[in-house]
Amino acid sequence: MGDPIGQGFVSSLAQPGGNITGFTAFEFATGAKWLELIKEIVPELRRVAFIFNQVGGPYAEKFVQAIAPIASSSGIELIVRPTRDATEIDRALVAVSGDPKGGLIVSPDAFTTSNRGLIISLAARYRLPAIYAYRYFATAGGLLSYGHDISEPWRRAPAYVDKILRGASPADLPIQQPTKFELIINLKTAKALGLTIPPQLLDRADELIE
Numbered sequence: 001m002g003d004p005i006g007q008g009f010v011s012s013l014a015q016p017g018g019n020i021t022g023f024t025a026f027e028f029a030t031g032a033k034w035l036e037l038i039k040e041i042v043p044e045l046r047r048v049a050f051i052f053n054q055v056g057g058p059y060a061e062k063f064v065q066a067i068a069p070i071a072s073s074s075g076i077e078l079i080v081r082p083t084r085d086a087t088e089i090d091r092a093l094v095a096v097s098g099d100p101k102g103g104l105i106v107s108p109d110a111f112t113t114s115n116r117g118l119i120i121s122l123a124a125r126y127r128l129p130a131i132y133a134y135r136y137f138a139t140a141g142g143l144l145s146y147g148h149d150i151s152e153p154w155r156r157a158p159a160y161v162d163k164i165l166r167g168a169s170p171a172d173l174p175i176q177q178p179t180k181f182e183l184i185i186n187l188k189t190a191k192a193l194g195l196t197i198p199p200q201l202l203d204r205a206d207e208l209i210e
Contacts, residue, residue, distance in 0.1 A: 002026050002109075003059035004175055013175040021160065021170040023153040024177050026059070026108065026133075030147060031066035034131045037146055037183075038103045039074065040201050041190075042129050046101040049079045051092045051119075057109025067105065083111070086118055093119075097126035108133035108147065116140060127193055138184040138209060143193065148178030182206040 001007060002025045010016040013024070039045045050067060052060035064080055071078040081092035096102035104123055106112050112119060113134070120141045123130040132138065133147035160173060186209040190197050202208065 002057065003028075003062060006059055006062065010175060013177070015171070016173070016175050017171045019170050021173040021175055023156060024175060025148075025153075026063075027148065027177050027181075028059070028062040029066050030133070030181070031063035031105075032070045033146055034105045034133075035067050035070050035074075035076070037144065037201070038105070038129055038131050039076075040198055041144075041195055042101065042103060044101050045074075045076055045103050047077045047079065047096045048103040048105060049081055049092050049096045050105045050107065051081050051083050051089065051112065052107030053084065053109050053111030054082050055084075056111035057107050060107045060109070063107055086115070089115065089119060090122060093122050093126050093128060097128055100127075102128060104128045104130035106130060106132045106137070116142075124189070124192065129193060129195060135182060135184045135207070138186045138207075141189055142186060143189045143195075144183065144185045146183050147181060149180045149182050152178065152180045184209065 004010045004024060005013065009020055035048065038048065048071065050064060068078055079095055083089045083092055093104060096104065106119060116137050117140065120137065129143050132142050132145040134150065135145050138145040163173065164170060183205045184207045185197060185205045188209060
């Protein structure tokens with residue numbers, strides 16, 4: 001899950017207590033990285049919208065808390081927009097689309113994931129540089145994604161299963177956060193938006209889609 005403490009399942013990641021342990025889906029500090037990456041591509045960035053769904057992503061405020069200080073120190077206006085349907089997604093993107101210095105950050109939640117085709121197509125229509133948390137946004141036509149490797153927790157989980165079967169208590173096994181992150185850049189989308197990806201960013205990418 002995204003936020004086991006905030007969602008009330010445990011009181012501590014280090015000492016979860018009870019009978020729950022495992023792996024979190026996010027590292028909330030990633031929010032700051034999303035903004036930094038967009039600004040690398042669009043140095044003159046002045047406005048950025050952060051869209052999320054309150055039901056599918058109740059933890060979105062944790063990302064906002066990471067993004068806001070970076071936005072403020074960089075002179076960027078952060079527009080936080082909850083979205084519940086296609087109309088609200090469109091309105092959120094329109095709010096920053098009239099400015100050639102605008103950008104978009106998409107929170108990772110069930111709603112944005114299920115509507116990724118719409119979000120990607122609207123970002124293309126309004127010529128907005130957008131960043132996403134999951135690689136399948138970039139492979140579907142999004143500009144770039146930065147987030148944890150979603151297969152990593154599945155590879156790490158068997159070790160915890162083994163420990164529990166050997167008698168370890170879940171209460172004593174720390175809940176682990178993501179450790180492996182990947183940067184995917186869609187060069188076709190960058191070209192369509194008239195953007196030049198800095199060479200140093202290309203060098204850091206784990207995958208380039210051409």
